[in-house]
Amino acid sequence: MSIHPQIAEILSTLPAPDGSPLDPAAMRAGEAAQVAPPGDRLPLHAVEDLTAATPAGDVPVRIYTPVEADTYGVLVYFHGGAFFLGSLDSHDHVARSLAKESGHKVISVGYRLAPEAAFPAGLEDCYGVVRWAAENGESLKWDGKNLAIAGDSSGGNFVAAVAAKAHDDGFFAVTHQILFYPSLDLDFDVDRYTSLRENAEGYGLETAGLLPFNSFYLNSGADPADPLVSPIKREDLAGLPPALVITAEHDPLRDEGELYGQRLTEAGVNTTVSRYAGANHGFVQNFAWIPEFSRVFQETADFLTQD
Structure with missing residues (x-):
């Protein structure tokens, strides 16, 4: 189907890319200016900023407690932003919705960004916080059952990489992985996936912009041939946690997400791949207020509670 009309209307107001160099500082400032004031955010029982002490160093986290309860499942969330954008604030609304709909305590990770922090700093921060959550289960009131990881776009990349690192380290506490339109x-290579050509222009994220946007990460030492950088290149996916892969119909990255889900299934991993018709890349962050897309949070909650 065509792009959702409300998304199309907003996309039509955006300036076309002019090919000028990307300015991380200016783009981060623009992102910060779009953050809703605290009074306009989805209310929860508690939201607390803490610092997680990890082997990678101290990592800022924001912990969302949906309701008062004796114990909780825990979901560790990695925001998107092409490895150089995004923050605890820019994705605060996503974390709140995940907490509210799932009933899980959500830990959002303020990992270090490229280009200031070279690979694998951000990935190590994310993995460190997952280990920290497991080690601090008592203070988090973790129920000892669900310890899920979730992320959107580049955050979905970190989900896949963290799941692989945990498996290879013999750390089997991670119970679910949730990847929203992952990179x-x-x-x-534009011929690698059909969606890179089908959705090359006009849908927000453009194929021609993928390399410039990710160049800050790649130029910091991230090798695309490394399975921790390009998780789809991991040869053996057996033994990884059950997965929910959410894709968007009008997204250049659609096919790599769906191929990864297929490969997980072939490796014996319980995997659900769910394509959102009429959606574009970033819809969980930008367009979840549209009723057809808000169900993504309920689908996530259902995945976390299924046997």
Whole structure:
């Protein structure tokens, strides 16, 4: 189907890319200016900023407690932003919705960004916080059952990489992985996936912009041939946690997400791939207020509670 009309209307107001160099500082400032004031945010029982002490260093986290309860499942969330954008604030509304709909305590990770922090700093921060959550289960009131990881776009990349690192380290506490339109292959050959050509222009994220946007990460030492950088290149996916892969119909990254889900299934991993018709890349962050897309949070909650 065509792009959702409300998304199309907003996209029509955006300036076309002019090919000028990307300015991380200016783009981060623009992102910060769009953050809703605290009084306009989805209310929860508690929201607390803490610092997680990890082997990678102290990592800022924001912990969302949906309701008062004796115990909780825990979901660790990695925001998107092409490895150089995004923050605890820019994705605060996503974390709140995940907490409210799932009933899980959500830990959002303020990982270090490229280009200031070279690979694998951000990935190590994310993995460190997952280990920290497991080690601090008593203070978090973790129920000892669900310890899920979730992320959107580049955050979905970190989900896949963290799941692989945990498996290889013999750390089997991670119970679910949730990838929202993940960026899983940082080799941007336009002939690699049909969606890179089908959705090349006019849908927000453009194929021609993938390399410039990810260049801050790649130039910091991230090798696209490394499975921790391009998780779809991991040869053996057996033994990874059950997965929910959410894709968008009008997204250049659609096919790599769906291929990853297919490969997980072939490796014996319980996997659900769910494509959102009429959606574009970033819809969980930008367009979840549209009723057809808000169900993504309920689908996530259902995945976390299924046997």
